[in-house]
Amino acid sequence: MEGRRGKLHPAVARIREAVRTALADLPRQTIVLVACSGGADSLALAAATAFEAPKLGLRAGAIVVDxxxxxxxxHTAETAAEQCRTLGLEPVQVRAVEVGGDGGPEAAARSARYDALRDAADEFGADVVLLAHTRDDQAETVLLGLARGSGARSLAGMAPVAGLLRRPLLEVPRATTAAACIASGLRPWHDPHNDDPQYKRVRVRHEVLPVLEEALGPGVTEALARTAGLLRADADALDVLAADLAETAVRHTEDEVVCDVGMLSTEPQAIRTRVLRQAALEAGCRANDLTAGHVATVDALITGWRGQRWIDLPQGVRATRRNGFIVLTPDSASGRKV
Structure with missing residues (x-):
């Protein structure tokens, strides 16, 4: 961990600083949980949290999701848990989950993992769960969002703070977490799924980003992550305006989500489409499946109305214009025949 002259290894120092910054606003005695898979990123995060949390008067534990x-x-999960205990984290718990099939394997695993983390936070009274996403993860997320055509919110990537969740390492390169593990004598586990090309993120990591670096020069990953941060600030401001508009322009019935065309038609597209997207989600669409293209077709019921009958959206949601309103009907409530 220390160099020849007793200096802290730069990688360890950088991660500790990132964790210290992320936790600095928390009241003393706050319980913080690290989501630890046993990989280099989360082990480095766990080690830094174990060091920094007590100095801030915080209690730090870890959750390993199997x-x-x-x-x-x-066995892999228990090995990761034991390393967390050795670091001084307490409580440390392994939580086994069942991964379904909705939304594909990556989305299903992520959903099961986040549910387990939220349940653990409730059980232990934790106010914060730390996730070990790095700058490289952020760049990959931006490229995946670009490929989906999901709009500015998707290109804004992962937020440093999202409710219970915090991501201290979003400005830290993946290479730094690996170096920190070596310097600290930690034994990270390598997930074979991280090399499996059936996953889109793996292909982005091992095929797309290297090509971009070769064609455009070094710094592409950093630039993508920086772009995400800039877009996030804009997206956050627009989301606030859209939420204010939705208070008056959107109403819910027992079976439908209803949007007022008159109110929405006078708003800028960036705000109007945000309201429509949120309405579609509330009607039953899944965020991972609802693209900007879907929202644009619903928006055309306002801006390009020519008597269209309806728009079919993911998860069987249907959008129809009726009597000056956009009506979003879940498949289960429609009673329609196809």
Whole structure:
């Protein structure tokens, strides 16, 4: 951990600083949980949190989620938990989850993991759960959002703070977490799924980003992550305006979400489409499946109305214009025949 002259290794120092900054606003005695998979990113985060949290008067533990997707997953999870205990984190718990199939394997695993983390936070009275997403993860997320055509919110990437969740390492390169583990004598686990090209994120990591770096020069990953931060500030401001508009322009009935065309038609597109997207989500669309293209077709019921009958959206939601309103009907409530 220390160099030849007793200096703290730069990688360890950088991660500790990132964690210290992320936790600085928390009241003393706040319980913080680290989501630790046993990989280099989350182990480095766990080590830095174990060091910094007590100095801030915080209590720090760890949650290891066992997705059960590999034959030795229980052993891997327990090994990660034991390293967290050795670091001084308490409580440390392994939580086994069942991964469904909705939205594809990546989305299903993520959903199961986040549910487990929120349940653990409730059980232990934690106000914060730390996630180990790095600058590289952020760049990959931006590229995946660009490929989906999901709009500025998707290109804004992952937020440093999202309710219970905090991501201290979004400005830290993945190489730094690996170096910190080596310097600290930690033994990270390498998830074989991180090399499996059936996953889009893996292809972005090992095929797309290297090509971009070669064609455009070094610094592409950093630039993508920086772009996400800039877009996030704009998106946050527009989201606030859209939420204010939705208070008066959107209403809910027992079976439908209803949007007022008159109120929405006078608003800028950036605000109007945000209201429509949120209405579609509330009607039953999944965020990962609802693209900017879907929202644009619903928006055309306002801006390009030519008597269109309806728009079919993911998860069986249908958008129809009736009597000056956009009506979003869940498949389960429509009673329609196809």
């Amino acid at each position: 997705h059960g997707l590999q034959a030795d997953s229980a």
